[in-house]
Amino acid sequence: MITKEMKNAAEKAVESLKALGLTVGCAESCTGGLLAGTITSVSGASSVFECGIVSYSERIKSELLGMTREFINEYGVVSQEVSLKMAQGVIKLSGCDVGIGITGIAGPAGGTDEQPVGTVYVSVVYKNKEITKNLKLYEKGNFDRDTNRLLTVSYALKSIVDILKG
Numbered sequence: 001m002i003t004k005e006m007k008n009a010a011e012k013a014v015e016s017l018k019a020l021g022l023t024v025g026c027a028e029s030c031t032g033g034l035l036a037g038t039i040t041s042v043s044g045a046s047s048v049f050e051c052g053i054v055s056y057s058e059r060i061k062s063e064l065l066g067m068t069r070e071f072i073n074e075y076g077v078v079s080q081e082v083s084l085k086m087a088q089g090v091i092k093l094s095g096c097d098v099g100i101g102i103t104g105i106a107g108p109a110g111g112t113d114e115q116p117v118g119t120v121y122v123s124v125v126y127k128n129k130e131i132t133k134n135l136k137l138y139e140k141g142n143f144d145r146d147t148n149r150l151l152t153v154s155y156a157l158k159s160i161v162d163i164l165k166g
Contacts (some may be wrong), residue, residue, distance in 0.1 A: 002038050003150060009157035010038045010045075016164045017048040017098065022126075024160065025050040025096035027065055027086035029077075030104040030120060032056070035153045050096035065089030065101075066141065076115075078103050080132045083121035091125060098163065099125045100156050104135070106148045111138075118143060120152050124159040129166075131159050 002010075003026045017024055026035045036052025039045050058077055062069050067085045075081035086101025104120030111117035118137030123130060135155055137148050 001146070001150070002041055002100070003154075005155050006038050006043065006150065006157065009154055009161075011135055012043050013157045013160040014039065014042045014048055016161050018044070020164060022097040022164070023048050023050040023095075024098040024100065025052065025090040025094040026100040026156075027053045027055050027061075027090040028100075028102045028104070029054070029056055029061075029086075030106040031102050031149050031152050031156075034149050035102065035156050038153055038157065049135055050094045051090065052068075053090060061086065064093060066092060077120065078105055078115055078119055080121050080123070080134060083123040084125070084130065084132050087123040087125040087130070097159060099123075100160070101125075101150060102156060103108050104148075104152065106145045106152075107108060107143075108145060121138065121146065122152060122156050122159065124156065124163050126163045129163055133159075 064090045083101040087099035091099035101123040107117030114137045118136045123132040
């Protein structure tokens with residue numbers, strides 16, 4: 001389900017990318033393609049959207065996005081390092097200008113004391129700039145899986161606009 005806020009954020013992101021003649025690609029784990037679906041829900045997104053990869057498994061993160069299993073084991077599949085490598089990997093794979101990597105624990109299961117449900121890392125990379133953040137959604141409320149995914153996508157879309165502004 002794409003909310004009105006997400007649709008508006010996607011329209012702004014697409015408009016910003018179009019204005020600069022740039023393309024975007026995303027590598028998503030816990031959002032399961034929701035970011036790609038939200039971007040492509042915007043009319044004209046085909047001029048800016050390069051690809052979306054749902055890299056749910058460690059194997060796909062490794063084989064498609066260029067990180068070794070040792071790297072994943074060292075940092076953990078839910079980490080800022082992995083989200084950044086996902087963003088960089090989608091740029092390398094597709095040739096897009098802006099890459100987004102998302103990995104996290106949407107819930108309701110899978111959380112631990114160290115990484116509770118709502119631990120979500122989003123990385124956005126453009127040229128030599130990067131934004132990487134742990135959204136720590138658990139600090140904002142006890143959200144369900146859908147809400148965690150929707151909030152993550154909204155943040156990622158806003159981050160595209162932010163990184164392009166400089």
